Amino acid sequence: MAIVATAGALGFVVVRSLWGSVDGGANLVVGLLGGCVIGLWGTLFRVLFVRPRTTPPPIVPVPAQVLLTxxxxxxxxxxxxxxxxxxxxxxxRRTIGYETYVERPSDVASARAARNRYAETYRAYASAAAEMGVPRRDPAVTLDVVP
Structure with missing residues (x-):
């Protein structure tokens, strides 16, 4: 409403400055109606085609295991x-099997780092499952044997 009212007032000012003072208020009517039409179209354009500048927050999906428990x-x-x-x-779990597979001696350090990262993630998962009182699944790789 504020945009339409502002556009109407601006339309009145523009028409009055171009035509001057017209008897019977024709410049008032033409200016207000023209400004309101432009304001409505501008508002409609903004609503339909201008995207907000802020991005929505990321959506964190709830895993099926949580929903079914x-x-x-x-x-x-x-x-x-x-x-x-x-x-x-x-x-x-999706990639740990590939990351811990040692094919050459140079793969040992990266496999150890991947196993340690997975072990930390699994400990957090096991701790949360224990606090919730729900059964946990076994780890994807053995955590106590380091190559």
Whole structure:
């Protein structure tokens, strides 16, 4: 409404400055109507075609394992923390088998670093599962044997 009113007032000023003072208020009517039409079209254009400058926050999906589990009395923070732990462990689980495969002696250091990273992620997952009182799944790789 503010845009349309401002455009109408601007239209009145422009028409009055171009035509001068016209008897019967024709410049008032033409200016206000013309400004309002331009204001409506400008507002419609902005609503339909201009994207907001801020990006929406990232969406954190809740894993199926969390959705299918019955919790005794969980808090939203506990469920969120467990969801994050499950998601992080699933992400690591996808590639840990390839990262810990040692084919050459030069692969030992990177395999050890990958195993340590996965072990840290798995410990966070196991801790969150223990606090929630839900069963946890076995790790994707053995965590106690380091090549």
């Amino acid at each position: 019955q919790f005794p009395t969980p808090g939203s923070v506990d469920i969120w923390r467990w969801s994050m732990a499950v998601s992080a462990e699933e992400d690591e």
